[in-house]
Amino acid sequence: MSEARMPRGRLKWLCRRGMKEHDVLFERFLAQEYDQLAEVEQDAFIRLAEMEDPEVNAIFLGRIPAPDEQIRAIVDRMVQLRG
Numbered sequence: 001m002s003e004a005r006m007p008r009g010r011l012k013w014l015c016r017r018g019m020k021e022h023d024v025l026f027e028r029f030l031a032q033e034y035d036q037l038a039e040v041e042q043d044a045f046i047r048l049a050e051m052e053d054p055e056v057n058a059i060f061l062g063r064i065p066a067p068d069e070q071i072r073a074i075v076d077r078m079v080q081l082r083g
Contacts, residue, residue: 006046014049022056029078044070 015026058064065073
């Protein structure tokens with residue numbers, strides 16, 4: 001799903017999570033990294049953002065694997081950005 005199919009406002013809304021820590025991660029990544037991603041990477045970010053909070057949290061904590069390698073790579077980049 002390219003940004004042409006996902007307006008920026010909808011992306012920002014998806015970045016509003018149930019956990020403040022995730023809000024910060026998603027919103028920072030969207031602002032600082034998203035526009036430089038390849039379309040396949042943008043799609044992975046959108047798929048991650050569309051996931052339910054408990055599943056996203058479990059992936060970030062390493063309790064469950066990411067559903068695919070593209071999402072895993074996005075999670076890794078988000079964690080690196082967090083510092």
